[in-house]
Amino acid sequence: MTAADPVRRVTIVGGGTAGWMSAALISRLLSQVDVQLIESDEIGIVGVGEATIPHIRNYCELAGIDHLEMMRATQATFKLGIQFTDWGAPGESYIHGFGKIGQDMLWLHPHQLWLAARERIAGFDRPLDDYALNCVASARNRFAWPDHSNPGSPLARLDFAYHFDASMFARFLRAESEKRGVERIEGKIVDVEVDGENGHVRELVLADGRRVDGDLFIDCSGMRALLIGQALGVGYEDWNEWLLCNRALAVPCESVSPLTPCTRSTARRAGWQWRIPLQHRTGNGLVYAAELLSDADANDTLLSNLDGQPLADPRPVQFRPGRRLKAWDRNVVAIGLSAGFLEPLESTSIHLIQTSAMRLLALFPETGFSAPDIAEFNLQTRTEYEDIRDFIIAHYKVTRRGGDPFWDHVRTMAVPDSLAQRLELFTASGRFFKHSALELFSEESWVQVLLGQGLEAKPDPVTRFVPDQEIADFLADIASVNAAVASDMPDHGGFIDAHCSATGRGNIVAA
Numbered sequence: 001m002t003a004a005d006p007v008r009r010v011t012i013v014g015g016g017t018a019g020w021m022s023a024a025l026i027s028r029l030l031s032q033v034d035v036q037l038i039e040s041d042e043i044g045i046v047g048v049g050e051a052t053i054p055h056i057r058n059y060c061e062l063a064g065i066d067h068l069e070m071m072r073a074t075q076a077t078f079k080l081g082i083q084f085t086d087w088g089a090p091g092e093s094y095i096h097g098f099g100k101i102g103q104d105m106l107w108l109h110p111h112q113l114w115l116a117a118r119e120r121i122a123g124f125d126r127p128l129d130d131y132a133l134n135c136v137a138s139a140r141n142r143f144a145w146p147d148h149s150n151p152g153s154p155l156a157r158l159d160f161a162y163h164f165d166a167s168m169f170a171r172f173l174r175a176e177s178e179k180r181g182v183e184r185i186e187g188k189i190v191d192v193e194v195d196g197e198n199g200h201v202r203e204l205v206l207a208d209g210r211r212v213d214g215d216l217f218i219d220c221s222g223m224r225a226l227l228i229g230q231a232l233g234v235g236y237e238d239w240n241e242w243l244l245c246n247r248a249l250a251v252p253c254e255s256v257s258p259l260t261p262c263t264r265s266t267a268r269r270a271g272w273q274w275r276i277p278l279q280h281r282t283g284n285g286l287v288y289a290a291e292l293l294s295d296a297d298a299n300d301t302l303l304s305n306l307d308g309q310p311l312a313d314p315r316p317v318q319f320r321p322g323r324r325l326k327a328w329d330r331n332v333v334a335i336g337l338s339a340g341f342l343e344p345l346e347s348t349s350i351h352l353i354q355t356s357a358m359r360l361l362a363l364f365p366e367t368g369f370s371a372p373d374i375a376e377f378n379l380q381t382r383t384e385y386e387d388i389r390d391f392i393i394a395h396y397k398v399t400r401r402g403g404d405p406f407w408d409h410v411r412t413m414a415v416p417d418s419l420a421q422r423l424e425l426f427t428a429s430g431r432f433f434k435h436s437a438l439e440l441f442s443e444e445s446w447v448q449v450l451l452g453q454g455l456e457a458k459p460d461p462v463t464r465f466v467p468d469q470e471i472a473d474f475l476a477d478i479a480s481v482n483a484a485v486a487s488d489m490p491d492h493g494g495f496i497d498a499h500c501s502a503t504g505r506g507n508i509v510a511a
Helices: 016-029 056-062 067-074 110-120 133-139 166-179 226-231 295-303 349-362 371-397 405-412 417-429 443-452 461-465 468-488 492-499
Strands: 009-013 034-039 077-079 081-085 093-097 161-163 183-186 189-194 201-206 211-213 216-219 236-238 247-253 255-257 262-268 271-277 282-288 315-318 322-324 332-334 508-510
Touching (some): 009 016, 016 034, 016 056, 016 166, 016 349, 067 166, 093 443, 110 443, 110 461, 110 468, 133 468, 216 226, 226 332, 247 295, 282 295, 332 349, 349 371, 371 405, 371 417, 417 443
Parallel strands (some): 034 183, 216 332
Antiparallel strands (some): 081 093, 189 201, 271 282
16 A cells, blocks of 8 residues: 555454444444454453443444443443442442532532531531532432433533443444444454565455455454554553552352442452443452462452352453553554553543544544654553553552552552642642543542542632631532432433333342
8 A cells, every 4th residue: 555545445353342333433434434344253352341431422422323222232221420439448438420529619619618618617527429419319329311401400410321231232333333334254363464665564364364455454353462562563561560450350140129320349458349230230340460369369259249149150351551552553553452451440441442443533544644643643542541540540549448468559659740740739739630631531530539539638728718607508508409309310220111121121139
């Protein structure tokens, strides 16, 4: 391919969530481009998690996906946030909810008033969760559609995502993609031919001798990184010095009631355990540091902390936290685990697939491959990964857990300068600022995690100009309204039954 040749054939290597999310989006928005996807039934896929963040709704809109149809096809439930149990200290719990925290008093945010109340008002002990509707509704297992007809109600600012079966999601997207002309090629790649002059991938050789070409190749081969890593030799930046966990066990179990509208993350001795409620089952897993917890002990820990009977044997997954040094090199773009891995603590795996695919669309080449476009793609990808990395590290750094080598290390470890500066500013004044439009997590997200984990922060100095009683009344009003609105919301399980229940939903037992 020369610099003057048009880019018209996109070849995706690997199916799963990454491959089919990419195929569905490109085939919908770039109808003039031929898309083919190679996957082998012989090669298993690594589950990238079954919990999402609200941006997934943007993906569905762009990809032409009907939300309720998708939910029925994937046994999905709604997600209002993540409940973190035992993270700040054993016995403590808080919710990182999507959406807004209450409402501002001029430019002062509710968390700054909350910090002032804790410091100045005797007996004030309300949790920060009370001021975010997402958190209050999650705790009561309630859900409703956001009500944009009433801008003054906290229900207008409710935000949500989904829990779904990732394998079912990939199959759903495959069906949608094939309707739009995406060609699926069944086969196992045994060789990658690279052009001797420009270093571009030229052809893929399958086990039966077939050859598959392409102008642009998307590497969705998971941690094998068949094209970006093995064929092109792009290196990998390891973040294990801050993120100790490098292994996971995943197992489904029977569903229990009530059907909760939030993911749960519970801190364990050398890592943490996830719980993701679906309509037909509950997804569970243990993420841990293999150097500090044996596989056998990890297996026992996971199976002894399930809500219901396991439906399969735990499946092991090994990983390296970090990122590919370049996500786009020559004519290969890495999307998904081939581009990097960040543990699913904040449900970012599927989001990173989404943003990579959308970034590729924004920088899609017309003819040949532009070095400035490729550099911009890699800069944005690196910035996004580092931002999420810092947010995940903060969960480990801001803790009062002790007595275990794992937690003693992460509590006292040095962190990246970018995170250290944020923690210093927030501790001194309760102030937080986003530095880039590329940052994923909002101020509300950082605030809920840092204060939920028990970080001691001083209130914004400006709060001293607000009388104590005015602060108390303002916060009490927010909490009262949230409680009343949540009480009027339908039960989450009942809402699903009424709007998006999958055929044959069952196997729900009392907790």
